[in-house]
Amino acid sequence: MRVLEIGTGTGYSTAVFCSRLGEENVTSIEYDQDVAARAQGNLARLGLLPTLVTGDGLRGHGEGAPYDRVIATCGVRTVPSAWIEQTRPGGIILATVGGWLGASGLARLTVHDDGTASGPLLSGQVGFMLARPHLPPPLGLLPDLTAGKEREARTGADALHDWTTRFVVQSAAPGAQRLTLTRAGRQEHVLIDVESGSWAALFGEDGRWTVRQDGGAALWDAVEEQLGRWHSAGAPALDEFTVSVTPDGQTYRW
Ligand SMILES: C[S@@+](CC[C@H](N)C(=O)[O-])C[C@H]1O[C@@H](n2cnc3c(N)ncnc32)[C@H](O)[C@@H]1O
Incomplete structure (x- = not known):
């Protein structure tokens, strides 16, 4: 060969x-x-x-x-x-x-x-x-993370600890990078897509998660929709995923 x-x-x-x-x-x-x-x-x-x-x-x-x-x-x-x-x-x-x-x-x-x-x-x-x-582009100047619409999150940033969940999240927000920072005395988990300018910031309090997002696409909405589809399918393991690559792009199925 x-x-x-x-x-x-x-x-x-x-x-x-x-x-x-x-x-x-x-x-x-x-x-x-x-x-x-x-x-x-x-x-x-x-x-x-x-x-x-x-x-x-x-x-x-x-x-x-x-x-x-x-x-x-x-x-x-x-x-x-x-x-x-x-x-x-x-x-x-x-x-x-x-x-x-x-x-x-x-x-x-x-x-x-x-x-x-x-x-x-x-x-x-x-x-x-x-x-x-x-490799990811430099984050540059962070957007104003106080702006944006806030709502209760169905999925918290703690879900990202799990490898497969993170893989699914990544497929829903392929341009997003992740950072954590302390703001107003609490830890915020931020996803930022430098190219589109979209971002989502999450923080947990008393067992509930809140998300604030802005900058075009609602990143965390897309993430929760993708996770919803994956959970409805029984949260398959990575070795139940298939990948296809065509001139139109790369897609994952499970
Ligand atoms: C994990 S190491 C490879 C280990 C290697 N096969 C061995 O047996 O030692 C990854 C290598 O990929 C190289 N690399 C990164 N981007 C590359 C690219 N676009 N084209 C070719 N090599 C690349 C890195 O410089 C690094 O040497």
């Missing part, structure tokens, strides 16, 4: 692929030049000379395509179309899909003839550092 790896890192997994498949079948991409140089040295010391590329692995490496397998050892928010285009139909992409709320799942996608890819999330809490271009 011909394998494309994203995230060479130390070169450890690249070495494993080489010993299993032969160095001529292994291509690995590393974003960070210093890290790439160190990996090259590590691999050379083992006598291994796979194709090593320094650059943004989200673009893949078209020169070596088609690949039978693409494996990412850095996380992505959405699976890049280049990986699908560079994998042969029937080939597999193994990648950790996650986001800015810090929950992720390991997706095993099969590439189809029509240029789409789909497959399950595998079991376990799997996390990798996010690929560089998928």
